[in-house]
Amino acid sequence: MPEAALRVLDFGSVRPLRSQTLWHAVARGVSAGAPPTISFVRPTDPYVCLGYHRRIDEVDLDLCARRGLPVYRRMVGGGPVYLDNDQLFFQVCLPLASLPARRDKALRLLLEPAVEAFRAVGVDASLDRSGEIVVGDAKVCGHGAAQIDEAVAFVGNLIEHFDHEAASDVVQSPSPEARDLLARLIRRYVRATPCDADAFREAATDAYASAFGLEPSVGSLTSAEEEAVAELDGKFEDPRWRDGLDRAAQTTDHSVWRVKVRAGVWAVEAELAGSRLLAAVVDGRLEAVSVDDAELNGSAAAVERAIAGWPLGEAEARLVAFGPPGQRLAEALARVGRRLE
Amino acid sequence: MTGDTYRIVRGYRLALDRAYDRETHMWVSVQDGDRVRIGLDPLGVETTGSIAQLAVLRSPSSLRRGEQFGSLEAEKFVGPLLAPLSGVVVACNDAAIADPGLLHRDRFGEGWLAEMDARDLAAERQELVEGAEEIVAWFESKVDEYRLRGVLAE
Incomplete structure (x- = not known):
């Protein structure tokens, strides 16, 4: 019996907004019956992206405006992050039913193929006890996940070069000393792993296909997904979505x-x-x-x-x-x- | 609450004075008339993991049973909170939003999630598990099923 397909989508380099909305649309598509999918994308320009639950005031919006950095909110978790063209982002979208109900187990299943991909391209990565992909004690892959309708989207990145300074600058800090400390910690605990990005892409595709018993097959967006991209473009540029005004969430504790x-x-x-x-x-x-x-x-x-x-x-x-x-x-x-x- | 309110079932402390939704792992406690308080049951909490973030959508419109009213985040994994009844969310628990650890420490008390004005409580209540013996039997079978599937630790 032929194996089911893992659709492979390589979006190449796209503008920052699309580097988010394309794969969110894929998650919706997978929820609606499109095949499990792995996708890859790079933003043409730097920007800042905020996790679903996080407060907009965690980002230094004035600095982002001065530097011309767009700020978007994603549907997956985690904090504010700085993204640029030196990072290759991958996304794995699977039907919800194909993953364990327990989230820590689901997350581990989604992280392990990424570790395999890093190792396949010569990066001595491992998954530590806290669920970070690390080399030594430095994180080498940012990740997050979300249930989007009836699909799960898992995202991660290959960091070929990391602008530690920019990554700390975009986070709102209460004092210059706090910003300096954050910059030092990011330099110490987040590491780039330069490697052959094409080889990483192939290794990640193979690792996820093997982990979920699927056969890789290059594909394209469905028409419904293309429509979803346009709708999500509008949603992600809506200040109400970006600023999280559609929900009651954690308020700022200034102390x-x-x-x-x-x-x-x-x-x-x-x-x-x-x-x-x-x-x-x-x-x-x-x-x-x-x-x-x-x-x-x-x-x-x-x-x-x-x-x-x-x-x-x-x-x-x-x-x-x-x-x-x-x-x-x-x-x-x-x-x-x-x-x- | 009396000592009979809670029972240890398959190792989990379970409140018997309320109803449970089999699918969403939400508990439902009728407050007054059609006003209900809702929260996450022990299996819902355990399968979610260490909850770091919680949000309740500001939606003035009426929800149908099974629609999303909020979200939880554990280990950077965001998942929806689904309404166990149809109706309108009229309040959220600001204390739990500020400190989601309440869902772990006091899931049947201070760790409630939201209050709803149920639209069709009498009819939809039939879909929930209610009554001490029914709750215990359902919960035991659910824990056994989850353990068999490896969802829960032995």
């Missing part, structure tokens, strides 16, 4: 800023009654700590030394020894802890 760099790695800043704490949280422990409180009277460095390297809960306890400013910083840290749960 805590946190940005996830990769699973288990955060840049955080918290302010409470004049006390400010800026740090990296790596696997639950504080690093690169900087504190500020007018009442510390020159003991900020001692406070920073006292809590660097400690898990958040223990660091809170150690802060209390520094009197009222320490207690304020402990409360600020407690707020950080609650937001990272």
Whole structure:
């Protein structure tokens, strides 16, 4: 019996808006009965894309406007990301029923072929316990997923060159120091893996076809999908969609800023009654700590030394020894802890 | 609630004072007249994973049973929340939206999702599982089925 087809679509380089709406239309098509599909696309120009649930104020819109960077919201999860022509994006759209009901299992099934593709082109990638595709401890592939109607769309990227500076600049930061910290963490924990992109495309196609028992077959959009692209173009350019005004979602907590760099790695800043704490949280422990409180009277460095390297809960306890400013910083840290749960 | 309100079924703490939708894993608790409160049952929470984001659509129009009223995100995977009854969403739980961990910590209490004015409660209620023995029997069979299919850990 012939195997069912994995439709292969290579959209090439397209304008930023289309680099999103094309594959969202494919997801709708697969939901309506089009074959399982793997697609590839590059944006001709840089832009910023926000995950479905995230607040628009997580993006530095003024900076994006100054640099001429469009901002779009996708239907899959994750945070604000910077995309450009040095990244090859792939999308796998499958009928919902072909995946396990349990999301962590579904996600693992969708991630493993991508790891295989990286390895096939000589990148020593692996899937770590937190579900990131990594080389060492650096993330090499951003990913996200969503159920779109009766299909699941999984997206990832091959990063041939990464503009770490731009990636940190587009994220709204409460202070220049916070932005610097974020930039350092992105440089440390997100890595490009230059390789033969054509070979990666072939390897990814083969890996997903094999994983789902499908036969790759180059195809094209259906007419319904082409109509969906046009409709989605309008939706994605509608400020109501972009800004997330169609839903009640998390509101801004101005006392805590946190940005996830990769699973288990955060840049955080918290302010409470004049006390400010800026740090990296790596696997639950504080690093690169900087504190500020007018009442510390020159003991900020001692406070920073006292809590660097400690898990958040223990660091809170150690802060209390520094009197009222320490207690304020402990409360600020407690707020950080609650937001990272 | 009395001690009889909850029962441990196949290792899951289950509230028996409400109804359940077999397909969407939503619980439904009638509040007053046609006003119902809805939330996610233990299997819905477990299969979703560690919930990081929650949103409820601002839609003044009436939903049909099975239509999307909101969404959840776990591990960067976004999925829909489907209405267990037809009607209008009249309130959402801001506390759960701010802290989706409530769905894990107190799924039958503070972790509710939304309130609806049901359009045809009497008729659609027949589609839900209700009554202690019926709920337990349904839930046991669902857990067994999920374990057999590898959806849940043994």
